[in-house]
Amino acid sequence: MYKDYNMNQLTIPLDIEVMIPGDDIAVAVNEMVESIPEAPFKAFEHDFGASSYHPRMMMKIILCGYAQSMWSGRKIEAELGDSLRMMWLAQRQRPSYRTINRFRVHPAMAALIKEAFIQFRMQLQAHDLIDADAIFIDGTKLEANANKYTFVFRKSVEKHQEKLRAQSRLMYDTMHAQMIIPALLEESESLVTAGHLNTMHQALETVEAGLTETIDATEAVEARKAVRAKRAIIRKTKRKCADLRAREEKYTGQLAILGTRNSYSKTDPDATFMRMKEDHMRNGQLKAGYNLQVASNNQFVLGYDLYPNPTDTRTLPPFLNTMRDQFGHLPEKIVADAGYGSEANYELIQDAYERTALIPYNTYYRERKHAHTTDAMHPANWAYDAENDIYTCPDGRAIRFERYADRTDHYGHTRRLKIYASADCAGCALYDQCIKSDRRINKRIQKNMNLEYFKAQARRTLSMKENRMIYQQRKIDIETVFGNLKANLTFKRFSVRGARKVKIETGLALLALNLRKFRQIQGDLSAGI
Structure with missing residues (x-):
């Protein structure tokens, strides 16, 4: 016996909304877009020409498409005639792929996406899904839509x-x-x-x-x-x-x-050639890309920005400014890995922003190892006379303060160094272990006292149990975001060119990622998990 199936009998269509489950991604998209105030949509209005599709509807279908790993305007257009959720969000309207592509790179999209992130964060806070004490910051590289041989x-x-x-x-x-x-x-x-x-x-x-x-x-x-x-x-x-x-x-x-x-x-002048983790040939080939910086909490993206430089160290100052001024969210504790642990960044966080930096410096883990703490030849382990400002080497020779020196790096940051030198290293039994130079010179060491202060602060802060638990959460939080973005959402390469358009597409992809996560939590709650 079969269930009733008749292609020749006319049936009365039901409202599509009845067929959409309450925890479906389309419902989450609809609620989030409807929560955005009217002001960001005003920029899409025009007083001439034919009437246009409503920007809320366009935003919904693009976000819903991105949440299902559809980056092509043609695929989104096709889904408008095939997918129930897309039909419901569009209310059976069917904009062409050209209209979809023009809308998602519209100049007003930047302000709309920024407001969407702010409203979504407020929604997360209302549901008590994020912690207001800390944000986790990290970066990943995404390949640009550019020919890799036009460098x-x-x-x-x-x-x-x-x-x-x-x-x-x-x-x-x-x-x-x-x-x-x-x-x-x-x-x-x-x-x-x-x-x-x-x-x-x-x-x-x-x-x-x-x-x-x-x-x-x-x-x-x-x-x-x-x-x-x-x-x-x-x-x-x-x-x-x-x-x-x-x-x-x-x-x-x-x-x-x-x-x-x-x-x-040449095909995307805003993209910079950098090394990517997706190096299938294993030859270290450079690819045109962007450095995506993300701030997250409980695996939800709270803010983002794109930078042309491949290293993370110099991206922190402008990114913190973006988080504070654009996304309006800069909590008490800034958590990042050792790639962000520089003197300039510590100084910025503690002095300019008056926040707590849970960021280890580049030698933090090495200094905690037994091999380092027991290395008698390392100057960090030498006896120091603070009253006379003298270090004593393992051979018992005094390393006295000689002078101050300023060092300005390639990016314009000036470091104030104290230079210490030995008066005479002749006849030292440990000379070959202490000095690696071929020339017979006396031992010299240099200390950046400002950096030493921040390093001591970092050690003290990271040694606290509460802060240590927060820092241990970093990998679970921010790395999961990148894993979901690249593996589950399959967002590894941009489909548009130019920094402005790329930033808009990134914002849409991260919003879609947030909505997927939010829908999953809602589904678990409704199932009693």
Whole structure:
């Protein structure tokens, strides 16, 4: 016996909403988008042309599509005719994939996504699903929608530009000596710019025109040949000058795009080449990508931002500013791994933001090992006389304070160092173990007292039981977010290009990730788990 099945009998359709379970992802999407105030949607209004689809509806279908790992506008369009949840969210409206793609990169989407994160965080707080005391910060690299062979590297550009400018200077000196052009540079100047090359090119055109008039006015064959030979040289020089000018403009433009970066992709100039964990060839190949920084709590993303630099250390200051000013959430405790443990970051968190940093420094774990604490040759284990500011080495020799020194790194941060030196290391039985240099020199050590203070603060803070438990939660919290984003949501590569569009797509993907997590919790609660 079979259940009743008849394709020829007309049935009355039910309201789609009745067929959507209460813990479905579409319900979570609908509630979250409806909670957003009206103000961010005002930017989508227009007073001319045909009426457009409502931005709330467009936001819902895109978020629902992203929550099901659909990154293509065409796939979302197809689902509008196949999926019950998509039909319900769109109320049977069917915008085209072009409309969907235009909407998700609309300039007003940035403010809308920011407000969505704020409203969702308030919803999580209302349900007591996040802790207001701490946020966990970490970064991951995502591949850009760019050709991996269209790279531009700073070192290569600077090398070719240096050779080019040497040729430009030689041409300038030659033309100035031949009185073709006047002096374009001051005595102290040596750089021939694209503007100078343009002036030189115009001067060559004038000389060429004069030679052409001379040829036209000359009847003697030999004389005409001699002038044409001169014109041929001028024309060759003019072509070379035009080539130098074009290349100078090209290299200058590339350096302007690079800014402070070391590389970029021609197909997505905002993307930087960096090493990815997804290295299937295992050859360390660089790929164009973005460094995604995320702040989470209880595996919910509370804020995010994208940066072009591959290292996490320099992303913390601007990211904390983003969390405070844009997402309005900067709790008491900032938790991150040792990749963020720098002097500048400690100083920023404790002095500027007046927060507690649960961040180990780069040698924190090594210093806790038995091999380090028992290493008599390491200066950190030497006896120190605070009253006289003297270290004593294992051979009993005094290492006295010598002078202060300032060291400014590549990014402009200045460190104040204290230099200590031994008066004489001659005859020391431990010399070869203590000093690795081939030259016979005395022992010198340097101490960054500001960093030493912050390191002591980090050791004291991380030694507290409560803080230690919070820090141990970091891996479970933030790493799970990245695992869900890349493995479960399969969001590993962007489908749009440009920093602005990429940031919007990232926000939509992270909102979809939050909604999936929220729906799962609601399902567990309803099932009594």
